[in-house]
Amino acid sequence: MALELTVGGIDAGYGAVRALHDFSLFVKEKETVALLGTNGNGKSTLMKCVMGMVRPTKGSISLTVDGKTFDLTKLSTEEIVNLGVALVPEGRRLFPKLTVEENLLLGAFRPQARADIGRNLALCYETFEVLGERRRQLAGSMSGGQQQMLAIARALMMQPDLLILDEPTLGLAPVILEQLSKALERLRQTTAITVLLGEQNVTFALPHADRVYVLEHARIVWEGDPSRFATEMGTGYL
DSSP states (O other), X not given: OOEEEEEEEEEEEETTEEEEEEEEEEEETTOXXXXXXXXXXXXXXXXXXXXXXXXXXXXXXXXXETTEEEEGGGSXXXXXXXXXXXXXXXXXXXXXXXXXXXXXXXXXXXXXHHTTHHHHHHHHHHHSHHHXXXXXXXXXXSOHHHHHHHHHHHHHTTOOSEEEEESTTTTOOHHHHHHHHHHHHHHHHHOOOEXXXXXXXXXXXXXXXXXXXXXXTTEEEEEEOGGGHHHHHOGGGO
């Protein structure tokens, strides 16, 4: 499925607080694009704008799917999800009193995903083996790292074409970061999913990225190939 996300010159915020100013970005089919920046610089706001949860006051957000272009600023969150866009929010937002598998099944509400529940469950358990081992365990009793894996897997149950990850490494131990990194690489190699990765952990994000944007004070201050990042942005970011 041909897919491209284009964000053009948007302003967005909350009341008098401007979180994004003249922000532009594009993500092409099968790319992993990293949006880097510390907390409070607008990464989550951009992702909420893409999902229809925050409406920009200026600019455009469009998603092209198989040659047809949709204006995401005019669609509901449900309609955007049904186009194949899934968000893994910061904070995971799981159902703690439901089991791992029950959380996963709740992720399969997108109509296109319902016919492939078995195949998508298999993908989740292959990508995150610990979830298969703990499928009957209550989500709230798992470690933070395991919960993050579950949150990503739940999004995979939607059978997304565009997967948006908001700070997936926040608060995770180094051993869990390594497991998560391997899982993302496995997805990259075995699926055609396009990824927009919002991160402040530059060391984690760069190896997965095809292109990089750096966000500071509501604006993009750098964009380019990850191989140029250290030279042009300085080692202070690493």
